[in-house]
Structures are given as structure tokens and as C-alpha cells.
Amino acid sequence: METVTALIKEKALELGFDDCRVASTILEGDEGFDCWLEHGFHADMDWMARTRDLRQHVQLKVPGARSVIVLAKTYYRPDTRPMPENAKIARYARQRDYHRALIKPLKGLADYVRDCMPGTIGYASVDSGPVRERAWAARAGMGWIGRNGLVIHPRFGSWFFLATIITDANLVPDDLLPERCGTCTACVGACPTGAIVGDREVDARRCIAYHTIENRQEIPETVAANLCGWVFGCDICQEVCPWNRRQVLETAAPDGKSETFPLLDAEALASISEDAFRRLFEGTPIMRAGYGGITRNARLNGGYRE
Numbered sequence: 677m678e679t680v681t682a683l684i685k686e687k688a689l690e691l692g693f694d695d696c697r698v699a700s701t702i703l704e705g706d707e708g709f710d711c712w713l714e715h716g717f718h719a720d721m722d723w724m725a726r727t728r729d730l731r732q733h734v735q736l737k738v739p740g741a742r743s744v745i746v747l748a749k750t751y752y753r754p755d756t757r758p759m760p761e762n763a764k765i766a767r768y769a770r771q772r773d774y775h776r777a778l779i780k781p782l783k784g785l786a787d788y789v790r791d792c793m794p795g796t797i798g799y800a801s802v803d804s805g806p807v808r809e810r811a812w813a814a815r816a817g818m819g820w821i822g823r824n825g826l827v828i829h830p831r832f833g834s835w836f837f838l839a840t841i842i843t844d845a846n847l848v849p850d851d852l853l854p855e856r857c858g859t860c861t862a863c864v865g866a867c868p869t870g871a872i873v874g875d876r877e878v879d880a881r882r883c884i885a886y887h888t889i890e891n892r893q894e895i896p897e898t899v900a901a902n903l904c905g906w907v908f909g910c911d912i913c914q915e916v917c918p919w920n921r922r923q924v925l926e927t928a929a930p931d932g933k934s935e936t937f938p939l940l941d942a943e944a945l946a947s948i949s950e951d952a953f954r955r956l957f958e959g960t961p962i963m964r965a966g967y968g969g970i971t972r973n974a975r976l977n978g979g980y981r982e
């Protein structure tokens with residue numbers, strides 16, 4: 677199995693992933709996830725609670741699952757144009773939708789696993805599947821769960837996407853990495869809405885990313901007054917992280933497909949027509965917030981100056 681595991685990792689890099697590691701499914705579920713749901717930290721994301729069992733028990737998704745292949749794809753690129761201070765877009769969303777960009781190499785890797793081990797079954801997903809990607813990444817030693825809840829990779833910081841393949845193949849698991857946040861609480865202190873509430877726990881009800889991307893209702897006053905210019909997502913807890921600020925941070929290779937849309941300020945976004953919105957943002961993660969969400973967020977940020 678050692679040879680097959682090594683071949684799969686090699687193939688993952690060949691397909692364009694930046695790292696590939698393996699977790700064993702022996703350790704299943706963790707209390708942190710249930711606790712998060714019980715506290716209501718998922719806000720209106722009822723789909724998280726509905727799929728609780730599937731997320732906690734991978735065998736329900738892939739009967740006989742023995743391994744989870746965890747993949748990382750970095751998205752950090754040095755800024756080449758100024759972001760309007762009252763209409764900031766999270767770094768991951770400044771380019772083509774990653775679900776679409778990663779699905780082809782991911783399926784390619786899943787096919788390769790089946791070619792190596794005929795008869796095995798698997799489930800491949802990026803973000804939207806009922807898979808607890810961060811927990812698996814931590815177990816595969818891809819990085820450690822940072823105080824901001826994100827997985828921090830020793831070379832890429834937290835600027836990377838995760839994808840997984842759950843398989844019934846018995847691959848060789850990697851070792852865990854030790855937690856390396858130490859006593860640093862930069863992310864906790866920097867969050868303007870106090871969303872990082874417990875040890876590695878984020879309360880979505882207070883998270884700017886949740887409200888600007890997922891919330892379809894009115895944004896509560898306590899958050900609305902502190903959006904700090906974010907119209908889609910938020911990177912504050914990542915920007916202040918020392919692991920994301922180092923000179924040696926490895927950057928993603930430019931693929932020529934980044935920077936797919938002009939960066940408009942809040943005034944322009946607040947008054948954009950629905951047609952123009954679609955023309956500009958089709959095929960990017962921004963569509964997740966929808967026309968109503970983005971124009972609402974832009975209106976709330978209209979008067980913001982740093």
C-alpha cells in the first residue's frame with residue numbers, strides 16, 4: 677500500500693494540487709462539531725445540522741470507507757490592483773469559482789485511485805459535499821486547526837482550498853502535525869465582530885463572512901455597523917495571522933484566469949443593475965451571495981472609510 681499511496685500523492689501534484697495527504701477513518705466524528713451545532717453557531721445554515729450524521733460518519737457516505745485523501749490548492753497571489761476600501765472581496769473569491777476549477781483534477785485523481793485499485797469506491801468533493809474538510813485535513817497532518825478555525829499549512833499559511841476523496845482503499849495515513857499557534861491570539865483580537873468565540877470556534881452569527889455570503893435576511897445591527905468595507909467574505913482573521921505574513925509564503929502559480937472582474941467601489945456596486953451584476957460575476961464565487969446580497973452589503977458599506 678505504501679507504493680500506491682506514494683503514487684496517488686505524486687499524481688495529485690501532477691494534476692496541479694499543491695499538497696496531498698492521507699487520513700485514516702479509524703478516528704471518526706469529534707465533539708467539537710456537535711458542540712458547534714448545539715450552540716447554534718451555524719446560524720441559518722440548517723443544511724449543516726441536517727447533514728450532521730453524514731459529516732460525522734464517512735461510512736454513511738462511502739460504505740467501508742477506510743481513508744480520506746486530503747488535497748490542498750493554494751490561492752494566494754500578490755495584489756496587483758488596489759481593492760476599494762469600501763468594497764473588499766475575500767481573496768479566494770477574486771478569481772474563477774474554485775468549485776469549478778478543482779472538480780476536473782479532483783475527478784482525475786479519483787479515477788486514478790480506482791485504476792490503481794480496481795473495485796474500490798470513493799466520493800470526491802470540494803466544499804459543498806457533506807464532508808468536514810478541516811477535521812480531515814488536521815487528521816491527515818495537512819496543517820493544524822488555527823485559533824481562527826482555519827487549517828494552517830506550514831508552507832502556505834491558510835490561503836488554500838481543501839478538497840477530499842473518501843475511499844474504501846486502505847492507504848497509508850500521514851502523521852498529525854503539532855498545533856503551532858502557541859499563545860498567539862492576533863485573529864481573536866482583530867475580528868471586529870468578536871466571532872472567534874471559543875478555542876478554534878467561530879460563531880457564524882457574528883462572522884462577517886457568513887453575513888456577507890450566506891445570510892439572505894437583514895444583517896443584524898451589531899455586525900452591519902462593523903463590516904469594515906467587506907462586501908463578500910472577510911479575510912481579517914487570515915490577514916493578521918503571522919503564518920500568512922511571512923516572506924517565504926508560497927504563492928499560487930498565476931493561471932491567467934484570475935482577476936476576472938473589475939473591482940467596483942460600494943457606490944457602484946450598490947446601484948449596479950441585475951444584468952450587469954450577472955455579466956460581471958458569472959462563474960465567480962460572488963454569485964453565491966446573489967444580486968440582493970451584494971447590493972445590500974454595498975449599501976451598508978457605502979459610507980465606510982478606513
Ligand code: B12
Binds near residue numbers: 767768804821835836
Ligand atoms: C460552513 C462553512 C463556513 C461558514 C462557517 C465557518 C466555520 N468556522 O465553520 C462561514 C460562512 C462563516 C465560512 C466562512 C469562511 N470560510 Co468556510 N466553510 C464552511 C464549510 C462548508 C463547512 C465548515 C464546517 O463544517 N464547520 C463546522 C465546524 C465546527 O466543523 P469542522 O469544519 O469540521 O472543524 C472544526 C472541528 O472539527 C474542530 N476540530 C477538528 N479537529 C480538531 C482538533 C483539535 C485539536 C481541536 C481543538 C478542534 C478540532 O475544529 C474545527 C474548526 O472549528 C467548509 C467546507 C467543508 N465542507 O468542510 C468551508 C471552509 C471551512 N471554508 C473555507 C474558507 C476559505 C472560509 C473563509 C476564509 C472565506 C472568507 N474569506 O470569507 C471564511 C473563514 C471564516 C472562519 N474563520 O471560519 C475553507 C477553509 C480552508 C482552510 N485553509 O482551512 C473551507 C474548508 C472550504 C474549502 N473547501 O476550501 N465558512
